[in-house]
Structure formats: C-alpha cells, structure tokens
Amino acid sequence: MLNFQSYRRRFADLSEQEILALAISSEEDDARIYRGFAQRLRPDFPGSADLMQAMALEEDDHRRRLIDLHRSRFGDVIPLLRREHVAGFHARRPVWLSPDLGPDRIRAEAAAMERGAREFYELAATRAGDAATRRLLGDLAAAEAGHETRARDLEATLLPPDTRAAEADTDQRRFLLTWVQPGLAGLMDGSVSTLAPIFAVAFATQDNHTTLLVGLAASIGAGISMGFTEAASDDGKLSGRGSPLKRGIAAGVMTTLGGLGHALPYLIPDFRTATAIAIAVVFVELWAIVWIQNRFMETPFWRATLQVVLGGGLVLAAGMLIGAG
Structure with missing residues (x-):
C-alpha cells in the first residue's frame, strides 16, 4: 500500500x-x-x-x-x-x-x-x-x-486597558475555581485528615514499616475519594468552576501529596528521626496552606492561621495521644 x-x-x-x-x-x-x-x-x-x-x-x-x-x-x-x-x-x-x-x-x-x-x-x-x-x-x-x-x-x-484588565480578572477567577480552590481543599484534607491515623499508628507500634503502609493507604485512599467527590459534585456548567475532570485531578493529587508528606519520612529506619522529620513536614504543610489561602483566596492571615495551624496541631496532638495511650 x-x-x-x-x-x-x-x-x-x-x-x-x-x-x-x-x-x-x-x-x-x-x-x-x-x-x-x-x-x-x-x-x-x-x-x-x-x-x-x-x-x-x-x-x-x-x-x-x-x-x-x-x-x-x-x-x-x-x-x-x-x-x-x-x-x-x-x-x-x-x-x-x-x-x-x-x-x-x-x-x-x-x-x-x-x-x-x-x-x-x-x-x-x-x-x-x-x-x-x-x-x-x-x-x-x-x-x-x-x-x-x-x-x-x-x-x-x-x-482597551479596562477590557483587558476585566478579561484578566475573569481568567484568573476561572483558574482559581478550577485548580487552586479544589487543590487547596485537597491539600487541607490530605494534610489534616491523615494526621491522626498516621501518628496514632506510629506512636502505638513504633514500627516505621507499618506506619508507612498505613500512611500510604490513608493518603492514596483519601486522594481517590476526594478526587471522585470533587468531580461528581459539580459539572461546572452553572457554577463556572470549570471542568470536573480537572477539578477532580487537582483535588485528588493534592490530597494524596498532603498525606504522603508526613508518611514518607517513615522510610527512614530510625523511629525518632523519622517522627521528628514527619512532624516538621506537617508544620511546613500547614503553613503552606495558610500562605495559599492568604495569597490566592484572600483569607486574612490570622484567620487562616487559626483555622489551619491550630486545627492541624490539635489533630496531630490527638493522634499522638491516642497512639501513646
């Protein structure tokens, strides 16, 4: 041919x-x-x-x-x-x-x-x-x-400049609604909701391998659940939030990354070192969420700090206490 x-x-x-x-x-x-x-x-x-x-x-x-x-x-x-x-x-x-x-x-x-x-x-x-x-x-x-x-x-x-500025604002709003907002929700969910189970297992067993497995399961499971929930919650046609597939990907990926951040340190064999690094990562994640909320969602800094850092710290403490008990 x-x-x-x-x-x-x-x-x-x-x-x-x-x-x-x-x-x-x-x-x-x-x-x-x-x-x-x-x-x-x-x-x-x-x-x-x-x-x-x-x-x-x-x-x-x-x-x-x-x-x-x-x-x-x-x-x-x-x-x-x-x-x-x-x-x-x-x-x-x-x-x-x-x-x-x-x-x-x-x-x-x-x-x-x-x-x-x-x-x-x-x-x-x-x-x-x-x-x-x-x-x-x-x-x-x-x-x-x-x-x-x-x-x-x-x-x-x-x-003219005013029309271009208005279109830039609309484009920015669409970017925020499609990527930033669901991604931020996913990062918050993955970072905070997995704290208690991961650190409870860590302090209860002091077994890094078991803690890592629980962290992987919690992070990936939460990411899949969050991604499907976000994609199914709104088709974006009336709300203007954009493609449900893109929002689902943003929410799912960021949820998974939020949990993996303090699960992967347990690849380190030494329990104390792994736990110290995991706790440090937790606070880096929480402050990153505060910055994103303040920068893109215009949430007042102190309110974001109270909601995220204080709330996350309480969840972390609860997981440690439950595991140690």
Missing part, C-alpha cells in the same frame, strides 16, 4: 494556480479557526471574541480577493489543495481542539498564525524561479504582513 507521504507535493512543483488555490484554502481555514475562537471566548471574554471575529472577517476579505484573482487568471474551478497536501507547508497546530484556552493563549496563537503565513510566503518567494510566481508570493507575504498590522490595530481598538 502506498504511503500518504508519497502523494504530498513539493512546493517547488506547484503551479501558480495551485499556489493560489493553496492560499485560498489556507485563508478559508484560518477564518474558521478565528470564528471558533470567537465562539469559545464569547461567554466570558467578549472583547477578545470581537477581536477574533474581526480577524475572521479580514480573512474572508483576503480570501475573496484571492478568489477574484484566481477567476481572472485561471477561471472559476479552484483545485482542491490544502496545507497537508504540500510538503514543508506551515502546519496549524490544532489548538482549537483543546477544551480550555484562555484569551491570552488564543491571541498568541492568532499572532503566530499570521506570522507563520507571512514567513512561509516570504521564504517561498525567495525560492521561486519564475518571475510571475515570485511576484504572486511576494504579494501574499505583503498581505499577511498587513494582517499582522491590522490585528494589532484591532487589538488596540477592541481591547
């Missing part, structure tokens, strides 16, 4: 009509990508959505001009030629298939699309031996450069 690669044409072998057809299909694809970006951004980032829609209209105008040129030179039948049919043509990464793209990432991808098209046409123009082909490629490169300038002008018009 022949490989698909054998059907790809070299750019140097394309006729002027085929080059024009390739440019038309490329502009058509780019317009569809921009419209897809606009539709995705519209609910939360209307300013950036307007920018993507305006760029799609620019691509439509460019495509119409190219079609008019093709009709005048070669007639109405445009050959079917796309990027994937030409070896070495600048490929578009399918970023539009990603389920979660912020406005900054989308604007960066749009700029890269325009820049990549311009660079390709400029390079192709330097390699073209035919004068007419060189002129055509130069015109296309100039058109793409004009698109870059037009995109910057549109961004300045449609995204």
